[in-house]
Amino acid sequence: MRQNSLQQRLGLNTLRFFVLLVLLFLGIILWEVFSKGSGVINSGFLFDYPRKGMTLGGIFPTIMGTIFVTLVTTIFAIPMGIATAIYLSEYANDNGINRLIRASIRNLAGVPSIIYGLFGVAVFVQGMGLGSSVLSSGLTLGLLTLPYIITTTEEALKNVPHSYREGALALGATKWEAIWTNVLPSAVSGIVTGSILGLSRAAGETAPILFTGVAFYLRYLPGSVYDSFMAMPYHLYILSTQHHAIEEVRPLAYGTALVLLSLVFVLNIIAFIIRYRYRNFNKARI
Amino acid sequence: MKPKLAVRNLHLHYGTKEVLKGIDLDVPENNIVALIGPSGCGKSTLLRAMNRMHDLNPEAKVKGKILLDDDDIYAPGKDVVAVRRKIGMVFQKPNPFPKSIFDNIAYGLKIAGENNKQKLHAIVERTLRSSYLWEEVKDDLDKSALSLSGGQQQRLCIARAVAVEPEVLLMDEPCSALDPISTARIEELMLELKKQYTIVIVTHNMQQAQRVADLTAFMYFGEVIEFAPTRQLFDAPQMELTANYLSGNFG
Ligand SMILES: Nc1ncnc2c1ncn2[C@@H]1O[C@H](COP(=O)(O)OP(=O)(O)OP(=O)(O)O)[C@@H](O)[C@H]1O
Ligand SMILES: [Mg+2]
Numbered sequence: 001m002r003q004n005s006l007q008q009r010l011g012l013n014t015l016r017f018f019v020l021l022v023l024l025f026l027g028i029i030l031w032e033v034f035s036k037g038s039g040v041i042n043s044g045f046l047f048d049y050p051r052k053g054m055t056l057g058g059i060f061p062t063i064m065g066t067i068f069v070t071l072v073t074t075i076f077a078i079p080m081g082i083a084t085a086i087y088l089s090e091y092a093n094d095n096g097i098n099r100l101i102r103a104s105i106r107n108l109a110g111v112p113s114i115i116y117g118l119f120g121v122a123v124f125v126q127g128m129g130l131g132s133s134v135l136s137s138g139l140t141l142g143l144l145t146l147p148y149i150i151t152t153t154e155e156a157l158k159n160v161p162h163s164y165r166e167g168a169l170a171l172g173a174t175k176w177e178a179i180w181t182n183v184l185p186s187a188v189s190g191i192v193t194g195s196i197l198g199l200s201r202a203a204g205e206t207a208p209i210l211f212t213g214v215a216f217y218l219r220y221l222p223g224s225v226y227d228s229f230m231a232m233p234y235h236l237y238i239l240s241t242q243h244h245a246i247e248e249v250r251p252l253a254y255g256t257a258l259v260l261l262s263l264v265f266v267l268n269i270i271a272f273i274i275r276y277r278y279r280n281f282n283k284a285r286i
Numbered sequence: 287m288k289p290k291l292a293v294r295n296l297h298l299h300y301g302t303k304e305v306l307k308g309i310d311l312d313v314p315e316n317n318i319v320a321l322i323g324p325s326g327c328g329k330s331t332l333l334r335a336m337n338r339m340h341d342l343n344p345e346a347k348v349k350g351k352i353l354l355d356d357d358d359i360y361a362p363g364k365d366v367v368a369v370r371r372k373i374g375m376v377f378q379k380p381n382p383f384p385k386s387i388f389d390n391i392a393y394g395l396k397i398a399g400e401n402n403k404q405k406l407h408a409i410v411e412r413t414l415r416s417s418y419l420w421e422e423v424k425d426d427l428d429k430s431a432l433s434l435s436g437g438q439q440q441r442l443c444i445a446r447a448v449a450v451e452p453e454v455l456l457m458d459e460p461c462s463a464l465d466p467i468s469t470a471r472i473e474e475l476m477l478e479l480k481k482q483y484t485i486v487i488v489t490h491n492m493q494q495a496q497r498v499a500d501l502t503a504f505m506y507f508g509e510v511i512e513f514a515p516t517r518q519l520f521d522a523p524q525m526e527l528t529a530n531y532l533s534g535n536f537g
Contacts, residue, residue, distance in 0.1 A: 093344055163381035167443070170337060171394035171450055172371035181397065186384055 030261075037258030040251045046259070050217065054239065055249055059256050064221050065134075065229035066263070069213070070203045072138025072225060073145060077202075078195050080142070081149030085191075088150070089157040090179055109147035114207040116144045121211045135225040137213035144208055145198040152194025156187040189278035196271035200264045206233040232260045288356070290315040290484040291336065291373075291454055296350035298331055298340070305331050307508040308350070313454075313501075318476060318485045320499035320516065322492070324531065328508045329488040330378075333456050336486065337373040338366050354454070371398070374452035378459040380439035382431035382446075387423050390431045390442055394450035409449055417445040417475055437468025444475060448483075455479065457487040461494065473498050492532070496520055504528045 048058030084105075092098040120140030130136045160183045168178035184191075202208075215228040216238060222229045239253035240246065289312035298306035305328050313319045321329045331340075338359060340346035351358045359369045371394075382390050391410045392400075400406060410427070414420040419441045423434070431442055440460055447455060457476075461469040476485060476498050489495050495502050496516055503513040504527070512519060512528045523529045 161381070163377060163379065164383055166339065166342075166375075166377065167381045167383060168393070168397075169342070170339070170370055170375035170377075171397070171446065172367050173394075173397045174367055177397050181393070182383055 033254055033257045033261060036251065037254035037256075040255035041258060045252075045255055049219070053245075054217070054243065054252070055245060059232065059235060059252075059259065061218060061221055062230040062232045062235040062256065063259065063263075065214070065231045066203055066233070066260075068222060068229060069134050069138045069141065069209065069231060070199060072134055073141040073202050074199055076139055077142035077145045077149055077198070081146050081195070081198075082153050082191060084146075085150045085153035085157060086179060086184075089154045090175070090183070105147050105150050109151065112207075113144055113205050114210075116140055117208040117211050119143070120208060125212055131226060132211075132215075132228050133213045133226045134222050134229050135213075137209040137229070137231075138225070140208040140212045141202040141205060144205065145202045148198035148201070149195050152198070153187070153191045156190025156194065157183060159190065160186045189275040192274045193271045196267050196274075200267040203267070204233050204260060204264060206237050209234060232256055232263075236260065287314055289313055289353075290317075290355065291486070292351075292353040292356075293332070293336075294351040294353065296332070296335060296348070296352065298328075298335060298349070299347045300343075301345050305508050306335070309508075309510055311503060311510055311513060313484055313486055315484050316480055316482075317500040318480050318487060318498050320495040320502045321486065321488045321505060322490070322495055322502060322531075323505035323511075325490075327505045329505055330458050332505070333375075333458050333486060333488055336454070336456055337370050337375050339375070341366060371450060372452050373454045373456060374447035374450065376440070376443050376447050376455065376457040376460050378462055380436055380443050380463065382434070382439050382442055384430065384432055386428050387431045387434070387442065388427040391446050391449050393446065398450065413445040413449040416448065416478070417441045418471055419445060435468075437464045437471070440464060440468070441472065441475065444472065444479075448479065452483065454484045454486065457485065459488050459490065462490065469494070492520070504531060506531070 045058040046063065047060050049060055051057035088098070088102060088105075092101075117140060120136055120143070124130045124136040124139050125132055130139075164182050164186060165178050168182045169175070173181070206214075209231055213228050214231045214234045216230075218228065218230050236253055236256045239249045239256065243249050291313040293309050293311040296306055296309040297304065309332060311319075311332075321332065323329055334340055335348055336352055336359075340348060348360060350360075352360060354369070354372060358364070359373075383393065385393070388410055391413055392406045395406060395409060400409075411420065411424075414423065419438060422438060423429075426433075431439065434442060440463070444455075444457075444460070461472055464472070473494065476487070479485065487495075487499070499516045501513065502516045502519045504511050504519065504523075504525075506527055512523060512525045514524070519528065520532060523532060
């Protein structure tokens with residue numbers, strides 16, 4: 001008896017220790033970025049172009065570039081991911097081929113992002129002749145997020161009670177009507193959360209855009225999806241490792257990191273709000 | 287009299303396991319037919335075969351015929367959606383959709399293409415009244431149906447099924463999750479609905495079968511052992527199995 005409770009306490013405290021450790025690291029990172037980056041943040045930093053070899057000025061084109069490319073990713077990856085998930089969860093039966101497809105999609109989520117970058121160069125930039133552009137990068141990032149969107153959406157659909165489907169069918173709905181009017185609305189919060197988290201990961205990626213469309217420095221914003229663009233993660237990478245005066249631009253690097261983190265944070269807040277509203281609506285479910 | 291719904295030599299396999307072994311059953315119009323029998327004998331399976339719910343399950347193989355007004359619902363090329371619109375179903379566990387009370391009732395009508403607001407309102411009110419739910423929910427039509435009690439939810443599900451005006455109503459243990467008062471209300475409702483609809487109900491409650499059913503079928507291991515007017519089946523069963531079951535010797 002005593003031995004057991006001692007073990008229990010020991011186990012619990014070990015777990016606590018690791019949780020604290022993780023929180024500590026997270027806290028240090030946030031503190032680093034915030035304390036060193038917040039000093040340079042002002043309207044000039046947010047709305048000006050970089051000047052004097054990036055030692056002065058702001059990061060406006062990188063913010064716009066990241067938003068632009070993430071939009072292309074959204075337009076490509078969300079409909080495609082949701083459609084695939086609906087097919088896999090509602091229509092595909094459980095045979096060998098479909099199991100293989102599911103396993104492949106799961107595994108794709110673990111492929112290093114640089115591989116996606118190389119694939120993007122081969123297929124979008126050169127193969128399809130889209131060139132080094134917002135479109136090529138957006139599609140490459142889309143491929144990167146697809147496995148994530150598909151798996152979370154499939155999960156959300158699987159969580160919708162079977163009785164919602166049967167209930168709709170028994171009232172004379174077609175399978176598609178049952179899915180569209182009944183299953184999807186019940187899964188919205190899960191789908192949206194998954195999609196936004198996937199997109200926020202894409203927004204912070206460097207490797208996939210490296211060869212497919214991002215530019216070191218541009219004097220203009222991209223005018224169409226066929227132009228190259230600047231992006232925050234890449235800008236950060238340049239400022240912190242490739243710049244000729246790294247020490248001098250360090251505060252700018254931290255400022256960029258802070259803006260990027262804030263963007264990701266905002267996306268996560270949006271996901272949270274959507275989930276919260278839908279949860280309220282579904283709360284009475286027993 | 288010609289039966290409204292007629293099951294003819296129906297076999298059903300789940301994979302290799304035969305669950306229904308040649309069922310024959312005649313359901314007369316404006317009658318309530320009760321299916322009774324021990325757990326696992328195939329009552330739900332038979333009921334679900336009557337509106338082709340097994341179509342969803344690739345494991346389930348159906349052989350034989352089910353005739354609705356002499357028209358085989360399993361005939362090749364038959365429009366399943368049309369069949370289900372004529373043969374509605376109420377499930378054992380109340381399954382209101384996570385929508386408002388109004389939208390739950392209007393659901394079947396909307397997917398059938400009815401968009402006229404006034405007409406929808408009229409039908410919603412009428413069906414809620416007919417399922418004795420109107421007085422309880424008339425001020426809360428916009429509230430989530432999930433906020434209703436279990437008994438109210440089940441009456442809502444019945445109202446929802448009735449709103450599309452099917453010809454036959456299938457009910458799988460509709461009262462198993464409800465208290466005696468809710469049960470009594472639903473039985474009352476069934477007796478009322480019988481005037482317009484034909485009802486098949488699965489029940490484990492012998493008293494309930496005797497209270498509502500005109501005819502009762504006793505099923506055992508995938509077969510209908512005895513099918514007779516309810517009074518006769520309970521008072522003077524012809525088969526020994528039936529007598530044993532009713533006297534509580536097994537099941
Ligand atoms: N989806 C399924 N796949 C395989 N076997 C099934 C499936 N559904 C039911 N069965 C089997 O079919 C038999 C009949 O089941 P059914 O649900 O029709 O019984 P029931 O008479 O309704 O029982 P209960 O009174 O417990 O509801 C059971 O042996 C059950 O194990
Ligand atoms: Mg059953």
